[in-house]
Every structure is written in C-alpha cells, then in structure tokens.
Amino acid sequence: MKVVVIKIAAIGDILMATPALRALKQEGQAEVLGLLAGRSMRAVVEANPHLDRIHYIDDRRLFRGSFAARAAEVLKAAWRLRRERYDVGLNFHRDWRYNLILWLGGCRRRIGFARAGARRSRRFLLTDAEPLRGVKHNIFRYCDLVRRLGPFCLDFRMVFPLSPGAAATAAAKFLGPTALDEAVALAPGGAANVKQEMSSRRWSAENFAALAGMLLRAGRPVLLLGGDNDAAIAAVIRAAQPGVVDLSGRTTLAEAAALMGGARLVIANDSGLMHLAAAVKAPLIAIFGPTPPEELKPLTAGSVTVWKGEGLGCAPCYRDGVFPDCPRRECLERITPREIFDLAQRMMETT
Numbered sequence: 001m002k003v004v005v006i007k008i009a010a011i012g013d014i015l016m017a018t019p020a021l022r023a024l025k026q027e028g029q030a031e032v033l034g035l036l037a038g039r040s041m042r043a044v045v046e047a048n049p050h051l052d053r054i055h056y057i058d059d060r061r062l063f064r065g066s067f068a069a070r071a072a073e074v075l076k077a078a079w080r081l082r083r084e085r086y087d088v089g090l091n092f093h094r095d096w097r098y099n100l101i102l103w104l105g106g107c108r109r110r111i112g113f114a115r116a117g118a119r120r121s122r123r124f125l126l127t128d129a130e131p132l133r134g135v136k137h138n139i140f141r142y143c144d145l146v147r148r149l150g151p152f153c154l155d156f157r158m159v160f161p162l163s164p165g166a167a168a169t170a171a172a173k174f175l176g177p178t179a180l181d182e183a184v185a186l187a188p189g190g191a192a193n194v195k196q197e198m199s200s201r202r203w204s205a206e207n208f209a210a211l212a213g214m215l216l217r218a219g220r221p222v223l224l225l226g227g228d229n230d231a232a233i234a235a236v237i238r239a240a241q242p243g244v245v246d247l248s249g250r251t252t253l254a255e256a257a258a259l260m261g262g263a264r265l266v267i268a269n270d271s272g273l274m275h276l277a278a279a280v281k282a283p284l285i286a287i288f289g290p291t292p293p294e295e296l297k298p299l300t301a302g303s304v305t306v307w308k309g310e311g312l313g314c315a316p317c318y319r320d321g322v323f324p325d326c327p328r329r330e331c332l333e334r335i336t337p338r339e340i341f342d343l344a345q346r347m348m349e350t351t
Helices: 011-026 039-045 059-064 069-086 096-104 138-147 166-174 204-216 228-240 252-263 272-278 337-349
Strands: 002-006 032-036 053-057 087-092 109-115 126-130 183-189 222-224 263-268 284-288 303-306
Touching: 002 011, 002 069, 002 096, 011 032, 011 039, 011 138, 032 039, 032 069, 039 053, 039 059, 039 222, 039 252, 053 069, 053 272, 069 096, 069 252, 087 096, 096 109, 109 138, 126 138, 126 183, 166 252, 183 204, 183 272, 204 222, 204 228, 204 337, 222 263, 222 303, 252 272, 263 272, 272 284, 284 337
Parallel strands: 002 032, 002 087, 032 053, 087 109, 109 126, 183 222, 183 263, 263 284, 284 303
Antiparallel strands: none
C-alpha cells in the first residue's frame, strides 16, 4: 500500500508527527510512505529514515501568495501525488481544505480530522473522519489517524537523526574552548513560521536577559540559539549580557539540534526549537503561555514544562492558529527569571 501524509508546517508540528510516521512504516502498513511538506521544512524532514518520498510545496506562496498563486501550488502538489498513485492520504492538519489536495491527488481513501458535529461540508472530501474531542496531545492525535490503517503507536519519541559525533563537531566549530556539556542553551525566539508570527508565545527578551545574567554569574556558559528572525531578540540579550555566546542565525537546524543535545540544559519558549530539543533528548525547561501545554508540551524524560495559566479565565487562549489580542500576557509574565534559574539549578544538580 502506498500512503502519503500532508503536514506542511511547522517545525514542532512536523516533529510531533514523526512517531505516527514511524508506526506506519515499521508496522508494514506503508510499503511506500510519502510526505507532502513545505519547502521551508526541508531541514526538518530530509533525514527522516521512515520516509520513502518527500514532496515539497512552496509554503510561502501557499500561505502568503495571491489566490492564483495558492491555487497553482495546490494543483502542482496534487499532480505530484497523482503521478505517484498513492492509495491512501492522511491530512495531519485540522484545516479541511488540505483534503482537497488528497482528493485531487487521486487518493482513494482519505483520512483526516473533523470536529464532532461538524457540518458535512467540513468532511465531505474524507472517507474516514477522526473526531476532534476533548484535550489530547498532538502526538496522540496523529497516532489516532494512523490507527485507522491498523498500526498502534507504541513509541512516542520524536525523530530527528543526528550523525555520530555531531555535538562535538558543532562545539568545535562554534565554541572553541567553551565546554558544551557545562553550557546552558537558551532559545528565546521562535514561535514564527512562514504562515504566521506568534510573538505572544514568547517569554520576554528582558526576562531571558535577566536569566542569562544569573546563569553567567553562577559560572555557566550561556548560548543563544535561533534563526535569522530571532536576531533582534538576541541583540537585546547580548546588549544586557555581553558574556553570552550568540549563535542566532549562524547554525543549521542540525547544528542547533546537536548543540542542544550536548548542552547541560536547554531553556526554550514553546517553539520549534523546544520540540527539536526534545527530539534529541536534551534536558529541557519549556516555557508556555497562551498555548495549551497538554497538547504541545515535550513528553521526553528530563523535560519540565512551566505554565502559569492556572486560575486565569482566559488561559490557554490559543485556538486553531488564532490568538486573541492580549496586551498583558499575564500567563507569561507570571513566570520570573529567578523561578526559572532556581529550577535550572536544581535540574543541573541532579543530572
């Protein structure tokens, strides 16, 4: 059986889909397993050992282009799938419109999500609709979809392969004499992708700067990791704490993963780098705000999630890609640098 999965973006979402992809391949349900992903996700998916085919769509045009540009991308993607003659297509997005690509792509069986009680128009292109009920981690939801084909997910670890010695190679390239295994890696940015910018998910740069200062005074090397889009955030931290090693925008995704995997501890916003740190089994403190931790938090041993939305009638407020306006961000501002520093110290003393 030939199976294709649609998961266009983003880093964390694709990583959370990898346990389901592994189950499809390892349990023999997919003789050929394909993935349709955004071009911006190439570094996330290209080394996945469970994929036989990877088809790319121009996600920038898909999310930000004109109607004509979007339609052209959909038709091109559907044509690629049709040429491969996939038997089954799975839509790992909650957006019913991706079902159209599977239908146009010739998949005879089309499996995806539908809200309980959703109108027929929201599921008419699916042959199998998995109801979205209650609160459940995204990893488990993706596994619910592949269960429709038979496989049980028994292994919920995310997949991001690293070559042997990757941490040592990255440390030699970027850190010189600095001991990576004594360093704390901070990921103060993130929560942005081709589709949208979600700054309300980020703990403030000023809080990260205060935390970095505490760590430096405690004798810990501090690394800043992130992409080109995180340069402004890193600049605020670097100006307040010149002793940090700012690698924002200087590493590949694999190099950032290797550095986090070799660090003593990673502290990250709810972001793609948070999920990447979990995928490489890094000790991790994950800082959450408006998004529901029960659906997105790292599940790996050695990970601690910090969320202060309890008692706030508005939290969590993120729903299907939409954040309401919130000038206060109280769920994040309740978390103090001292609290995170003390937690980090306890974690590093016991590992």
